[in-house]
Amino acid sequence: MMVQAVAILGDSSAGLDMLRAATASASVGVAGAVLSVFVVLRRWAYLGDGIAHAGFGGIGTAVLLSIAFPSLNNGPAIYLIATVFSLATALAVASISRRRAVSGDAAIGIFVAATLAWGFIAFGIHAHLGRGGPGGWEDYLLGSARGMSSAAAALAVALSAGIVLTVLALHRQIVLYCFDPELAQVTGVPVGLVHYLLILLVALVIIVGMRLSGNLLVPALLVLPGAAGLRVSRSMRVVMAVAIVASVAATVGGTAISRRWEFIAPGPAMVGVLFLEFLAAHFAGGRAKSQYD
């Protein structure tokens, strides 16, 4: 694989393409890892699924709109509409769970089902009108490690950096909120702000990561690294470090695997690596804890 990677990098255009994908993957990996620790601690593992699958409804909407407005039938437009759909769903879940109209997991379950159903209905209508299936939708579901523009890679890096810097700036409030939201409130933390902000940051990682690892599997970036870190240590710094290393290894490794073996999509490759890392952390963590206790 190393030889192959060097060979790819030797070809300047393929090398640049690989470099862009790897840089974007690594940055999304870091942002996802940092957030994943809080997602697991706050027991929001299912939240990523809800937001990501809302993107599927967004793609369905874009496909239908492209019948009336053919200019929308291109990658960036579809991606933009999926993004708007995901953000709207994130805010809806945040609002419903904050008001406790229904519990958080029920709110996510409702939106996952509704947006998936809408996506499939939209695809059905599109096919019924003789337009066939939407082009390249496998890339949306499973990700693509090829053909990323410099602008898209730069945007991924900038958004990921913004996410990490926001978490760094507000880590005290976020930690206390994840520890106990009510305690955070009576300590004087603006918990409404932290609640919405955290869900918005999760949505941003999903949106940025969707291009690389696909709609179906991008939520794994927000669960597995944190879960692995928390198996290994009870120190926040160590947990974060383990999560970041595991996530970057998986995102960059998954991208490289997908380029080496084209029949493997990057999303499944990343999740495969993450799962192996989690298993290793699980067994290593079990041994460490039994020694500790």
Add this chain to the structure above:
Amino acid sequence: MAYPYAAVSEPIVEMSGVDFAYGQRLVLKHISMTVARGTIVGLIGPNGGGKTTLVNLLLGLLTPTRGTVRLCGMPPSAAVRRGDVVGSLPQTPRTPKGFPISVRQLVRLGLVGKLGLLGRETADDLKRVEWLLEKVGIEELADVPIGSLSGGELQRAHIARALAAQPHVLLLDEPTTGIDRVGQDQFIQFLADLKQSLSLTVILVSHDLRTVAAVCDRLACLNVTLHYHDVPGNMPGELAREMFGVDLPEFRLEKMAR
């Protein structure tokens, strides 16, 4: 290191004509009460008598149906947002076992509200945290993960957390629940020491008359309405028997033996 509010004597908590109802069910009726600085008030009463509801009103988590509540002259929600007016120990602090923070980090979390969104702890803040760890007797456990603490140690860590921002008043909601008799006695002694060394203002909620009367300057007896609000020695024996099923003489002897 000293605690700052010992010399001031104005009332810190003022409740005037407060009613609170969950829907149609009136839980608190016409509560009027003041708490002076430097006093420990024991809020006692039977289960379902409205003690935790009253605490939630003081913390701004609930709003009175009628009447006013003031903490240091402010509405509770404004007082809580300042981060240095109220320190609280909830009835059952949710302490996730595997949460990856140390005891010292837990205590520092008590500073977060006071710091504001982008503030950082000052050297004095950090020094105070170390002093509190020592004060509550868990300085040797400062670097230990919170998941390794016993119930009593965790309770001390939470009290240090609640005091980290130097709040004007400390609210303790059923602090001895789930702790055995020996642990309860240690807690009573611990609170008595804190009272002496810090001149704290404390509202101690409990259905355990023994704990409350051992350290409190005043008792507030709550069962929907306030039945009694005075020093412990003046409490009528019938009231204690009626509300708690204990004989006061027996209970006072126990306190004297302490």
